[in-house]
Amino acid sequence: xxxxxxxGGGFLGRKLAARLAAEGTLGGxxxxxxTLFDVAEPVAPASAPFPVTCLAGDVVDLPEAALPKGTxxxxxxxxVVSAAAEADYDLGRRVNLRGTDAVVDACxxxxxxxxxxxxxxxxxxxxxxxxxxxxxxxxxxxQVPGNSYGAQKAAAELILADASRRRFLDAVSIRLPxxxxxxxxxxxxxxxxFSAIVREPLLGLETDLPVxxxxxxxxxxxxxxxxxxxxxxxxxxxxxxxxxxxxxxGISTTIAHLxxxxxxxxxxxxxxxxxxxxxxxxxxxxxxxxxxEPLRARTLGFAPHEPLVDVVRAFVEDDLAATRAxxxxx
Ligand SMILES: NC(=O)c1ccc[n+]([C@@H]2O[C@H](COP(=O)([O-])OP(=O)(O)OC[C@H]3O[C@@H](n4cnc5c(N)ncnc54)[C@H](O)[C@@H]3O)[C@@H](O)[C@H]2O)c1
Numbered sequence: 431x432x433x434x435x436x437x438g439g440g441f442l443g444r445k446l447a448a449r450l451a452a453e454g455t456l457g458g459x460x461x462x463x464x465t466l467f468d469v470a471e472p473v474a475p476a477s478a479p480f481p482v483t484c485l486a487g488d489v490v491d492l493p494e495a496a497l498p499k500g501t502x503x504x505x506x507x508x509x510v511v512s513a514a515a516e517a518d519y520d521l522g523r524r525v526n527l528r529g530t531d532a533v534v535d536a537c538x539x540x541x542x543x544x545x546x547x548x549x550x551x552x553x554x555x556x557x558x559x560x561x562x563x564x565x566x567x568x569x570x571x572x573q574v575p576g577n578s579y580g581a582q583k584a585a586a587e588l589i590l591a592d593a594s595r596r597r598f599l600d601a602v603s604i605r606l607p608x609x610x611x612x613x614x615x616x617x618x619x620x621x622x623x624f625s626a627i628v629r630e631p632l633l634g635l636e637t638d639l640p641v642x643x644x645x646x647x648x649x650x651x652x653x654x655x656x657x658x659x660x661x662x663x664x665x666x667x668x669x670x671x672x673x674x675x676x677x678x679x680g681i682s683t684t685i686a687h688l689x690x691x692x693x694x695x696x697x698x699x700x701x702x703x704x705x706x707x708x709x710x711x712x713x714x715x716x717x718x719x720x721x722x723e724p725l726r727a728r729t730l731g732f733a734p735h736e737p738l739v740d741v742v743r744a745f746v747e748d749d750l751a752a753t754r755a756x757x758x759x760x
Contacts (some may be wrong), residue, residue, distance in 0.1 A: 431456045432500045433663075434532065436489055437507030438466030439473070441612055442553065445656050446505060456503065456666035457664025466509065467496040489651075496675035497536040503549045503663045504599075506533050512557055512714060514618040526582035530589055537599035539639035550590060551662045552603040554675060556648050558584040559605075561719035563646050569677060569726040576717025577620075591674040602662035602670070607648040607680035609655050610688070610720070610741060613749035613754060624649065626740055627685070628692050631702035632750055633757065640708030643686045646720030651682040651741040653748070657733050665731060677729060681735045682721035691738040695746060703744035 433456060438441045443466070446719055452475075466472035467481045474482040487493050489508040495699070509515075515522025533550060541547050557580035558573045566640055575581040583605075590601035612625035623640055624647060630637035650658075658678045669753060689700040728734070736744075 431460050431461050431502045431544050432460055432463045432498070433503045434465040434467065434497050434501055435466050435494075435505045435507065436529075437494065437509060438484075439468030439470055440507060441614070442609065442652065442655055442659070443468065443507050444470065444475075445652050446507075446659055447472070447475045447478075447482075447507055449656050449660065451475035451482075454479040456513070456660065463498075463502075465496060465498065467492075481676055490524060490532050491599075492495070492532040494539070496505040496534070497533075497540060497548070499540065499543065500524060501540060501548050502546065503551065504533065504537070505659060505663070506530065506550055506552045511555070511617065511619040512555075512577060512579040513620040513622075513711075515582065516577050516620070517618075518712060519578055521708075522578050522582055526579065527585060528585040534593045534597055534598060536590060537593065538621075545552055547594075547597050549663055549667075550599045551659050552586065552590055552600045552601060553588050553659070554583040554605045555580060556588070556605055556680075556718050559719045560717040563716070563720055564620070564680075564681065566721040566723055567677075567719045571719075577714055584660050587675045589671060594670060594674050600667055601674045602665070602667060603675040604742045605675060605677045606658075606660055609652055609676070610649045611632055611647050611745035611749070612652070613745070613753040614745050620711050623687070623711065627700075627703050627751065628688065628745065631692060631756060632696060632746065633700035634702070636702045636704055638706040638708070639685065640706060641685065642707075643683055643689070646682060646684050647715070648680045648682055648687075648718070648720055649741070650678065650723060650735060651744055653679075653744050654733060656688040659724075661732055669730065676727050676730065677722050677724045678730065678732045679724045679734050680722065681738060683738055689749045691742045693740050695742045
């Protein structure tokens with residue numbers, strides 16, 4: 431299997447590359463080559479049992495080398511994330527829409543040269559929906575985005591579904607929940623605080639909580655997000671028909687439950703969380719649905735979620751030491 435990860439230097443891209451390197455296979459078949467592509471040249475995962483090519487560039491001007499001849503699977507993760515896309519309309523539209531167009535064109539080049547349509551796994555978002563805090567959405571809920579990022583993700587899903595119908599590629603778009611706990615530093619995603627309220631206290635640092643304790647949110651762990659991306663890369667897409675988008679089985683939780691899970695792992699840690707309301711952040715995340723009933727994903731074999739306390743434990747096991755070291759180095 432020849433694999434490319436666009437956005438391969440980002441949070442999920444690095445986790446995905448590390449998992450491929452550790453397992454050496456995808457869908458039971460050996461990975462024969464991996465290409466990582468991002469704005470800055472990504473770092474290859476340690477001890478990969480296959481050749482890794484790392485490339486820097488702009489997804490909108492996608493070089494041929496990013497999707498070389500023979501590519502079987504493309505993970506399209508390159509994106510301008512929520513608050514950044516809201517703050518800079520031109521940048522978000524350019525990367526999130528034109529970048530997806532460029533992926534379609536690159537796949538057309540591959541299939542035009544006689545290759546099979548590559549599987550394209552696209553990371554869409556819960557932010558492509560809007561709802562109130564009381565809602566639970568079903569698989570047939572309409573996408574009515576409450577921000578530009580969500581609109582760009584929904585539009586990209588449609589473009590990829592149509593390109594699948596035309597057999598330029600074979601897409602599975604996963605509408606990821608908010609992924610917690612994100613390692614490293616706070617970032618420009620409006621959802622950054624959902625991770626910060628767990629990560630920063632575990633680092634012994636104070637952090638601000640911009641919403642109320644009973645605020646409800648749809649989340650998943652990085653481990654499970656990677657599981658779903660890998661499943662999407664290898665699954666039989668025929669039962670999906672024309673609808674190439676999936677809401678995976680995340681967990682609906684509240685800030686209070688998330689802080690309780692933190693307390694279960696490290697008693698007293700939640701005292702580091704300061705209540706500082708931020709209406710701009712609240713306006714973005716307040717439109718994201720807090721719960722789904724993802725029956726279609728279960729039918730299609732997407733793994734169910736682990737309990738919330740395991741999400742906090744996984745951060746401690748996988749990322750706390752590296753985050754501490756990275757932050758200590760400035
Ligand atoms: N992390 C989450 O909570 C979450 C939730 C829903 C959806 N998603 C989606 O999952 C994907 C990965 O998210 P992440 O958390 O790893 O984000 P991230 O910001 O860490 O990674 C995205 C990567 O895309 C790269 N990128 C941006 N513009 C680019 C360009 N013009 N050309 C090439 N690369 C470019 C960035 O440099 C970055 O490394 C994104 O598509 C995101 O929208 C993430």
